[in-house]
Amino acid sequence: MTSGTDSNPGGDRLSVGTYVVDRDATDDPDRAVVVRLPDAVCATWEIEDTDQTVADYNPDYSSEAPVAIVVFEPALDSVSEWHHSDPDDLWPLVQTHDLPYYAYPEPRLEPVGDSLAGHTHTEPMTIWFDGACEPVNPGGHGTYGIVVAQGEEIVHEERGYIGEGEGITNNVAEYEALVAALEHTQAEYPGAPVTVYGDSQLVIRQLTGEYAVRSPRLRPLWQDARRLANQLDVEFEWVPREQNERADALSREAYYEQTQQEELDKRRERAANEPMQITPLGDETYEVKGTYTVDLTARSCTCPDYENRGLPCKHIFKVKQNCEQS
Structure with a gap:
């Protein structure tokens, strides 16, 4: 492309570092980042290796519209330092790494979100x-927990369920946790220095390169974690389990929630398949089987199962099902 003096005159021009999408793209357009605003218009900016200008490629836009140079995020993601680069450093970075870039009429580009500068964080x-x-490894219920802090303040906690059965192991769950944490941090706090603590020696030492990744099941997860880590200023440190109590507790909460939900689903199914005599008593209360009293307002039952475990029993589900059908 022809060269020119970079400038950013006043008015409604974009800024270097702004996230944009192509207004003319269909479906779900890829995001790009403005890396240069040359002092040129579409009629004078020639496309590299062609004898045509940006105006020739964009007849629906004014030939006097200013030109913006962008790089799409997938290309930028191959360069680990771009997320914490100053906007003024983007164009030199593109040239140093020979990244593919494209010239557009500025009016064709729609800003999305904040600028790169607005997304840069420096607090650790x-x-x-x-x-x-x-309850078994492998093949049990895979769950995870993550805690993210900015300085001394916890800014994000998350627990999640991965699945059950073949292919689920402790190590898989550990990697899923790490990927979830890195994805959140990369999206919300790009540019911030990050220290990652985990009590899995395998995962931490594979990420630091001390251990090889030989498991076909773990390699894609390791690649995802490594790719995200390359986009952050990150260090990995192993800690004993007692120093990782909150993340451990979140992963266990996810397990209990999942198994409790499975138990509730079984009770709901038993209620649907089991005939029960139900007699309305008034005020949202019902007698079931001539023995137990269900209070729908309090979601309670006088049966031993409810009184011992505190979970909605099959009698509660049966009454609800009958009410919904009537």
Whole structure:
């Protein structure tokens, strides 16, 4: 492309570092980042290796519209330092790494979100992550917990369920936890220095390169974690389990929630398949089987199962099902 003096005159021009999408793209357009605003218009900016200008390629836009140079995020993601680069450093970075770039009429580009400068954070971030496979490993329920802090303040906690059965292990759950934590931090706090703590020696040492990744099941997860880590200023440190209590507790909460939900689903199914005599008593209360009293307002029952475990029993589900059908 022809060269020119970079400028950013007043008015409604974009800024270097702004996230944009192509207004003319269909479906779900890829995001790009403005890396240069040359002092040129579409009629004078020639496309590299062609004898045509940006205006020739964009007849629906004014030939006097200013030109913006962009690089799409997938290309930028191959360069680990771009997320914490100053906007003024983007164009030199593109040239240094020979990244593909494209010239557009500025009016064709729609800003999305904030600028790169607005997304850059410098306060240190801390991540704790943990995963579990219960009640058996492998093949149990895979869950995870993550804690993200900015300085001394916890800014994000998350627990999640991965799945059950073949292919689920403690190590898989640990990696899923780490990927979830890195994805959140990269999206919300790009540019911030990050320290990651985990009690899995395998995961931490594979990320630091001390251990090889030989498992076909773990390699894609390791690649995802490594790719995200390359976009952050990150250090990995192993800690004993007692120093990772909150993330561990979140992963266990996810397990209990999942198994409790499975138990509730079984009770709901038993209620649907089991005939029960139900007698309305008034005020949202019902007698079931001539023995137990269900209070729908309090979601309670006088049966031993409810009184011992505190979970909605099959009698409660049966009354609800009958009410919904009537």
